[in-house]
Amino acid sequence: MADTDQLLETPLGGLHRELGGRMVPFAGYAMPVQYPAGILTEHLHVRSQAGLFDVSHMGQAELVGEGAAAALERVTPADVQALKPGRQRYGLLMTPTGGIFDDFMVANLGDRLFLVVNASRKHEDFALIEQGLPAGVRLNRLPDRALLALQGPGAAAALGPVAPALTALTFMGITAAEVAGVPILASRSGYTGEDGWEISAPAEQAEALAKALLALPGVMPAGLGARDSLRLEAGLCLYGSDIDETTSPVEAALVWSIGKRRRMAWDFPGAERVREELANGAARVRVGLKPEGRQPARGHTAIHAPGGGAIGEITSGGFGPSLGGPMAMGYVARDHATDGTALDLMVRGKPLAARVAPMPFVPHRYAR
Structure with missing residues (x-):
C-alpha cells in the first residue's frame, strides 16, 4: 500500500509533516x-545524545479489577502476580x-495493570x-492516548530539570508525572538498548508534549528507520519478523521472560x-x-552450512551504524548455533561468509 491516504494517523501526524518527516x-x-x-544521523544521534520517536500506533490498555494479574497469567507465562507496584516487565x-x-x-500501577x-x-x-476474563475484571482500551519514546544517553540530562520524578x-x-503541564505516565524503558523513557499522554496534548521534549537540549526527532537499526544492534526482536506464532520462547531465546514460578x-x-524443548x-x-565484509544480508536470506545445504533463515538484517558493519539475526539448526560458527548467507544466489555472533551487537546501557 504505497498510498498513505487510507492510513490511520497518530495524534502527531501533523507535527511529523511539519518537521519534514517522510x-x-x-x-x-x-x-x-x-x-x-x-x-544514519538519527541513529547515531540516539546513541550519542537523544532522539524522540512517535510510537502512538502501539496499543495501550488497562486491566482493572480484583484478580487482574491472575487473569492475565491465563495467556502469558510471565509472573504478573509478583510484579511490584511501580514496576514494569516484558512478557x-x-x-x-x-x-x-x-x-x-x-x-x-497499584490499582490496575x-x-x-x-x-x-x-x-x-x-x-x-x-x-x-473472570467477573469483575475488565480490559479498558485506551485509544485516546499517544505514546512517545525519548531514547539515548543524553535523555536523562535533558529530562531531569523538567521531570525529576x-x-x-x-x-x-514506571510513574505518573507531569511534563510541560501535560499529565503523563512514563516508564524507564525502550526499544533501542539505550537509557530512556516511554511516555504515555492524552492524545489531545501529545503535540504540545512532543514540542516540549524536542525543545530540550540535544533532542532530535527520529523515525522508524533509526528505530529498526537501533533495536537490531540491541538484539531485540520485532514481532512478525523475528518472532511469530510459529516460534517458541525456547527457539527465540526468550525463556528469561517466563517466570520461575x-x-x-x-x-x-503452550507449556x-x-x-519439551527446554x-x-x-x-x-x-x-x-555477522557477515564478513560490508555487504548486509536482509530478512528471508537463506542460511547454509559452508558449502552445504540450507540450515536456516535470516529474520532481520541490515547495516549497523554504531557497529560500523552489517549485522543480522535469524534461526539456525541447533548444531550450527555456537558463537563463532562459520556459515554462508545466500545473497542473490552467491554465498556471503558470516559467523554466529553474540547479541547484543552494541552493549545495552539501561539505567539499572
Whole structure:
C-alpha cells in the first residue's frame, strides 16, 4: 500500500509533516520513516545524545479489577502476580501450541495493570486477553492516548530539570508525572538498548508534549528507520519478523521472560512444547550473525552450512551504524548455533561468509 491516504494517523501526524518527516505505511498507520537529517544521523544521534520517536500506533490498555494479574497469567507465562507496584516487565502472549502470539509490556500501577502491545496485533491481543476474563475484571482500551519514546544517553540530562520524578526511576520503573503541564505516565524503558523513557499522554496534548521534549537540549526527532537499526544492534526482536506464532520462547531465546514460578507450575498456554524443548533442546534457535565484509544480508536470506545445504533463515538484517558493519539475526539448526560458527548467507544466489555472533551487537546501557 504505497498510498498513505487510507492510513490511520497518530495524534502527531501533523507535527511529523511539519518537521519534514517522510511518511510510509506501517501497521495500518502513516508513520515517519525518517526526517530530513536521515536515518544514519538519527541513529547515531540516539546513541550519542537523544532522539524522540512517535510510537502512538502501539496499543495501550488497562486491566482493572480484583484478580487482574491472575487473569492475565491465563495467556502469558510471565509472573504478573509478583510484579511490584511501580514496576514494569516484558512478557509474551502465547498460543495453545506454544507459539508466540505477541510480545508486550505490563506494568503494575497499584490499582490496575497497564499494558502496551504491538500495533500490528493490538486488536487480536486485546481480544485474546478479554476471552474468559473472570467477573469483575475488565480490559479498558485506551485509544485516546499517544505514546512517545525519548531514547539515548543524553535523555536523562535533558529530562531531569523538567521531570525529576522520571529521572528518579530505575530501568523498568514506571510513574505518573507531569511534563510541560501535560499529565503523563512514563516508564524507564525502550526499544533501542539505550537509557530512556516511554511516555504515555492524552492524545489531545501529545503535540504540545512532543514540542516540549524536542525543545530540550540535544533532542532530535527520529523515525522508524533509526528505530529498526537501533533495536537490531540491541538484539531485540520485532514481532512478525523475528518472532511469530510459529516460534517458541525456547527457539527465540526468550525463556528469561517466563517466570520461575510459572516454570514450576507449567500452567500457561503452550507449556507442553516449552517444557519439551527446554528438556531436549529446540530444533532451531535464534542467533546473531555477522557477515564478513560490508555487504548486509536482509530478512528471508537463506542460511547454509559452508558449502552445504540450507540450515536456516535470516529474520532481520541490515547495516549497523554504531557497529560500523552489517549485522543480522535469524534461526539456525541447533548444531550450527555456537558463537563463532562459520556459515554462508545466500545473497542473490552467491554465498556471503558470516559467523554466529553474540547479541547484543552494541552493549545495552539501561539505567539499572
